[in-house]
Amino acid sequence: MIWAKEETFSRQEIQELQLFRLKKTVQRVYEKVPAYRKKMDEIGIRPEHIKTLKDVGRLPFTTKQDMRDTYPFGLFAVGKDELKRIHASSGTTGKPTVVGYTDNDIEVWRECVARLACAGGATSKDVAQICFGYGMFTGALGLHYGLEKVGAAIVPSSTGNTEKQLMYMKDFGSTLLVATPSYALRIAEVAKQIGLDPKKDLQIQVALVGSELMTEAMREEMYKVWGRDLKLTQNYGMSELMGPGVSGECLELCGMHINEDHFLMEIIDPKTGEVLPPGEKGEVVVTCLTKEALPLIRYRTRDISRLFYEPCKCGRTTARMENLSGRTDDMLKIRGVNVFPSQIEEVLLKTEGIGPHYEIIVSRKNHSDILEIKVEIEPDSMGDSYGALERIEENIKSRLRMILGLDAIVKLVSPNTLRRFEGKAKRVTDLRKEGN
Template identity: 65%
Template sequence: MIWAKEETLPRAEIEKIQLEKLKQTVSYIYEKVAPYRRKMEEEGVKSEDIQSLADLKKLPFTYKADFRDNYPDGLFAVEKRDLVRYHASSGTTGKPTVVGYTRNDLEMWLNNVARIACMGGATSEDVAQIAFGYGTFTGALGLHGGLEKVGASVIPMSSGNTNKQIMFLQDMGVTLLVATPSYALHLGEELRARGIDPSKDLKIHIGLFGGEGMTEPMRDEMHKVWGEQFVCTQNYGMSELCGPGVAGECTELCGMHINEDWFIPEIINPETGEVLPPGEQGELVITCLGKEALPLVRYRTGDLTRLMYEPCKCGRTTARMENLSGRADDMLVIRGVNVFPTQIEEVLFKIDEIGPHYEILVERKNRLDVMTITVELIDDRLLDGYTKLNELEKKIKSALKSQLGLATQLRLVAPNSLQRFEGKAKRVTDLRKDGL
């Protein structure tokens, strides 16, 4: 099912809509958002200089650092009284990236999510179980609202509590699962371990996955645990842009369709900022069209991909982005949560009993991402006292969970036992393999 006529327009019509909205957006952000106005003035660009889509490259980029520098709401274009929703995601310094929505923004956002859900096969007949964590994370409430627009029945299960997840999958006749790919695999394996065959014993046949990338080997493994009837697609978005709803796979599984009447994608060389031609791989840059609370122009996502413009077999004519091949920065995605080493460092440096040296190890165990942080004690005599050592471990874990929004494993080791580096320290070792 195709949700909106804009998904099937000829290329010329799509670009006409984009140009009209782009001119409005640039004028709006110049008038309403002082930090971006200063950027334009520094570049010598005026709103009236944007007369074609090719002129987009004249505009300055927006970076995640702009959110940090203008925390919490310095990039907003409306007053607080005009907002109906706040969300937030992790930032590079421990401060969350705060985003806001007007009533019109919410309507646009959830309609875009409805499109993504329909791309993945969702209909009004589905019973959808959402295994994303709720809270300020955009994923859960975004998919929740989009699926309700489609007409599906939604179970706001939230993350974790595998026993209850399985009980509802069985008892509620769930047909559609929203989760991170790694948690979906873990859940499927747990079902199999309990003698439950999802393809025979459950009604589930659709997976809408986000929060982390899904490789083709992972998709193949998904079919092994959930059954060949299980159509699993991934979708793309981030809080700064609106949340989920920027792009998503259709059932043809040949890239993620971008909702181009609301988002203009560019691919740039991440080193030089040069705009690359269609088909070349580089960093994805997104311009949001028509957003009221938080308009963004040329936002550097840090994600590496390429764009494809040929029409899809599904009937949609919108550009597609290839599945992400990596990131242009050092951000880790752990169970759908964005984690930066600097966030961990900020916590560790506040604990008097531990030193400044640490290592981060990321592994995949039982289909789930596990992050282990190893830190040095200042005084090795703490290793001799179980009670004090246990109390310190609990304190550090609690502080990390509060900062990151997820639980971590912790290893406390003797002073001077971690490797020292003369140059740039290698803090992170990621042992997760492609696929699983």
């Protein structure tokens, strides 16, 4: 089902609306946000210089550091008396990034999530169990209000106590699951441990996953445990931009449709900042076109993707972004080689005999980087001979060497050994110290 007429606008209609809203937004931030006015004045750009969509490339970038430097409300374009909601990041690596919403911002948010939920198969008949953590994190409330707008019944079960999650899921007849991919796998794992078959004993027909990267190999793992009939889509967003609702997959699974009437997306070379042509892979940069409280201009997301503009078979004409291949700040430099954790995950999850749980450990010894990967074997492989397990290890090492050009230490560990995650999975531990 297509939720809104804007999802089927012609390219000309989309671009005309984007330009109109871009001009208004740039004028607004110049007048209302001193930090933006200062940045623009320093490079000699004024609102009247924005005459075409390409002129967005003349505007300065915004980064997470800008938000931290102006903590908490320095980039806001409204006063606190106009705010209806305030969210913030965890701030685990410094000052948290604070985001705010006016009444209209919240309504736009609901609308954007409703569109993507419908694209992923959600309907008013669904019982939607939301297994994101409620609180300052935007994911849970974003999906909550968007699915309510669609008409679904909401089970706000949050994260944790997975056995109770399964009790609700079974007793309430939940048909739609919202979770991170890793927690969705964890729920299925616990179901099997307590004697439930997720495919037969639960009624989950739709899964809207997000908040962490889902590779195609991870998608395959989801199908294995939840069934091939599962309508499984991922959606994209971040607190700084709005929360979930920036883009999401339809059931054709050919990229994530962007809510282009609310977000203008560019792809840049992460090193030079140069805007790249359609189809080129680079860093995603987003300008908010309708946000009132926090209208970010050219926000550098650090996510890696590419854009496609051909109409989709689903009937939507909005541009699509390729499913993420990683983040620039997740990239590991190991012995001079750029390595994305997603590359390692693809190798692991395509290997017979091992499960979806793994840990990447990078350390340094004698001035040389060491890449170690721990991965759980599947319970059915526990009885395999030492030689069979050794062959699995060698297979993984060989494929990693071919894809990464690096040798790695691979350690197979017993099932249920590695840490499980209810929120975003943290699979990389970098133990290197500068100077070692």
